[in-house]
Amino acid sequence: MEREARSRPRRRVTVRRLAEHPQFYLTASSPCPYLPGRSERKVFTHLVGSRAGPLNDLLTQGGFRRSQNIAYRPACEGCRACVSxxxxxxxxxxxxxxxxxxxxxxxxxxxxxxxxxxxxxxxxxxxxxxxxxxxxxxxxxxxxxxxxxxxxxxxxxxxxxxxxxxxxxxxxxxxxxxxxxxxxxxxxxxxxxxxxxxxxxxxxxxxxxxxxxxxxxxxxxxxxxxxxxxxxxxxxxxxxxxxxxxxxxxxxxx
The missing domain is CATH 3.40.630.30 (Gcn5-related N-acetyltransferase (GNAT))
Known part of the structure; x- marks a missing residue:
């Protein structure tokens, strides 16, 4: 229901490694789409392989959202306005x-x-x-x-x-x-x-x-x-x- 998080890590990793040991990344700062004058950053990881389902469950319960094979949540400095x-x-x-x-x-x-x-x-x-x-x-x-x-x-x-x-x-x-x-x-x-x-x-x-x-x-x-x-x-x-x-x-x- 929100905008898609399109940022992708530049490092190449295997599907198996991502599924078993998810790596988390931080996007660059960009204008906030909800509150004028503020900026946003997101922390995100890949959802791939056989463990994607349980990981998506765990992350959603922890406030993440899914966009394609990416799970993300806001990580804005000095702002906690986004509430799951x-x-x-x-x-x-x-x-x-x-x-x-x-x-x-x-x-x-x-x-x-x-x-x-x-x-x-x-x-x-x-x-x-x-x-x-x-x-x-x-x-x-x-x-x-x-x-x-x-x-x-x-x-x-x-x-x-x-x-x-x-x-x-x-x-x-x-x-x-x-x-x-x-x-x-x-x-x-x-x-x-x-x-x-x-x-x-x-x-x-x-x-x-x-x-x-x-x-x-x-x-x-x-x-x-x-x-x-x-x-x-x-x-x-x-x-x-x-x-x-x-x-x-x-x-x-x-």
Whole structure:
């Protein structure tokens, strides 16, 4: 759900070594995408090989996010604004506004698929970027970049497609969510939707659907990535309560 971390280490290492002894690297400083006037740095490592799944579990529980075969987390000097949040599935509280969003999209059909890209998905993705993030770090992503974002994964990743009813034929694709299946929850890596979906709260609907899907799977959490106090882009995450936030004392319920 956040921007992709594109930095890569220059040293060449084998897949086996990375899997058994993960090495961590620090990116160069760059402008913060959430808080004006601040800069950001990230610490990151590779997720490859047979141990990528357990490592992704451990790192996600420790506040990391995944982008392709990279796990990263903020490592900004003098700033701790980015806070990892996860929704507590069994205790989730439905507000009136959230129920309205759910009812508004009750007719959508969710299709859970392997992490495989399609031109139809890219069309929605491209329209989403052009409308919502035209000046963002992902604005120049090509169809090949999109394909890598989806399929470059060594962990259990699913693609959730949301379509209008189509009977025997496939209905129109209106939204997608790329999500990892962890031992303790679903981690929403990135989601996007048709440009008119913002007014219709399709982003909110996909989170609600993930909460329901996690409950069906017996998973206690839905990981939403980072909440940043003072950032309007991240304010929506406070709607999903109760949740836990990761701090110096571990995960604390709010």
């Amino acid at each position: 949040v996860r929704v507590i599935v069994d205790d989730f509280v439905w507000t009136r506004s959230l129920r309205r969003v759910w009812r508004a999209h009750a007719g959508l059909e969710r299709r859970e698929r392997p992490a495989l890209p399609s031109s139809e998905q890219y069309s929605v993705f491209r329209a989403y970027l052009d409308t919502r993030h035209a000046d963002g770090g992902m604005a120049d992503m090509t169809v090949l970049d999109y394909a890598m974002m989806v399929e470059d994964t060594h962990v259990t990743t699913r693609l959730f497609e949301y379509r209008e009813p189509g009977g025997r034929a496939r209905g129109r694709l209106v939204a997608c969510a790329l999500s990892d299946v962890l031992s303790d929850g679903l981690s929403m890596v990135y989601s996007f939707y048709e440009p008119d979906g913002e007014a219709a709260s399709l982003g909110t609907y996909m989170i609600l659907d993930h909460i329901g899907r996690a409950r069906q799977m017996g998973l206690p959490y839905v990981y939403l990535g980072y909440w940043v106090e003072g950032s309007e882009k991240m304010a929506y995450k406070t709607r999903f309560q109760p949740q836990e936030r990761l701090g110096a004392k571990g995960w604390v319920r709010t």
